[in-house]
Amino acid sequence: MNQICTVSDINYLTKGLTLYESLLKNTNDFVLHYLCIDDKTYNKIVRFESSTLKIYNLKDLLLNDESLNKLKTSQYNYFCWSLSSYFSNFLLHKLNKDITYIDSDIYFHQSLDIILDEIGDRDVGIFRHRQFPMESYRPEGLFNVGVVHFKCSDLGIKTSDWWKDSVLHKKHPEYATCGDQKYLDYFPILCPKESIYIDVNIGHGAPWMWQLYNFIDKDTIMWGDLKQKLIFTHFSQFEYDKETYVPSTMHHIYTPLNMYKEIKELKEIYDEYYYNLKVTEKKYE
Numbered sequence: 001m002n003q004i005c006t007v008s009d010i011n012y013l014t015k016g017l018t019l020y021e022s023l024l025k026n027t028n029d030f031v032l033h034y035l036c037i038d039d040k041t042y043n044k045i046v047r048f049e050s051s052t053l054k055i056y057n058l059k060d061l062l063l064n065d066e067s068l069n070k071l072k073t074s075q076y077n078y079f080c081w082s083l084s085s086y087f088s089n090f091l092l093h094k095l096n097k098d099i100t101y102i103d104s105d106i107y108f109h110q111s112l113d114i115i116l117d118e119i120g121d122r123d124v125g126i127f128r129h130r131q132f133p134m135e136s137y138r139p140e141g142l143f144n145v146g147v148v149h150f151k152c153s154d155l156g157i158k159t160s161d162w163w164k165d166s167v168l169h170k171k172h173p174e175y176a177t178c179g180d181q182k183y184l185d186y187f188p189i190l191c192p193k194e195s196i197y198i199d200v201n202i203g204h205g206a207p208w209m210w211q212l213y214n215f216i217d218k219d220t221i222m223w224g225d226l227k228q229k230l231i232f233t234h235f236s237q238f239e240y241d242k243e244t245y246v247p248s249t250m251h252h253i254y255t256p257l258n259m260y261k262e263i264k265e266l267k268e269i270y271d272e273y274y275y276n277l278k279v280t281e282k283k284y285e
Helices: 010-026 039-048 058-062 066-074 074-093 110-120 156-168 173-178 182-190 263-285
Strands: 003-009 032-036 053-057 099-102 104-106 125-126 144-148 197-198 203-205 213-217 222-224 226-234
Touching: 003 010, 003 074, 003 110, 010 039, 010 074, 010 104, 010 263, 032 039, 032 074, 032 104, 039 053, 039 110, 058 066, 058 074, 066 074, 066 156, 074 099, 074 144, 099 110, 104 173, 104 203, 110 144, 110 226, 125 156, 144 156, 144 197, 144 213, 144 226, 182 197, 203 222, 213 263, 226 263
Parallel strands: 003 032, 003 099, 032 053, 125 197, 203 226
Antiparallel strands: 099 144, 104 226, 125 144, 213 222, 222 226
């Protein structure tokens, strides 16, 4: 049984539930552990709890952690960023099982099992931003926090512990330039090469990566000479209302907004996500 977790407030609730729906459609044998940042989110979705959707109230975590409480009152934005490392670590210890953290604005086109099979027995799995050379310095980091996997092993737990403690206590300020994310740059130092998976074969999309790809069809991309099935898309900064949507309110330096209309396959991907958001919104009214 795959143990997955995500975090959101009320503003990202529909996106988080659309992530859940995409997992239901494409992935067998999973549980999504959903951390609600505010009471409004919790009260809205707790009635939908099921064998595949477990709902958590942030209040329950705050009761037992003075450092987390302090961060919430002093630096709220940074506090929200810290929850990806905190919640995944909390579950890793509580469940004693492998954990995959996924951002709530990600949508799976195919099964998560494809990723987990690729990671195999490695202790940690992370995904590159791809547009930056591995040796470069970027304040946002070389890796994206959208999907992070920890095996319930000594090294997996140690790496997760380091991430949580470093983010929560800002032990390494040189890595605190983009919330929780740039800390991932240190994972290849903590983990021997054979113990960490850094994506090569898994096709994934995001506003900062589309310009790197050529489409064969909506489900298949070419990244250089590599032909890859598109497993998931990170719909970062996606904004929408009842009438229309904006694919990304930032990242235009990488993918200009006109490309989302001019590239047929890209438009299909974003139209489909917009449609699914509206369906999910209706389903969970």
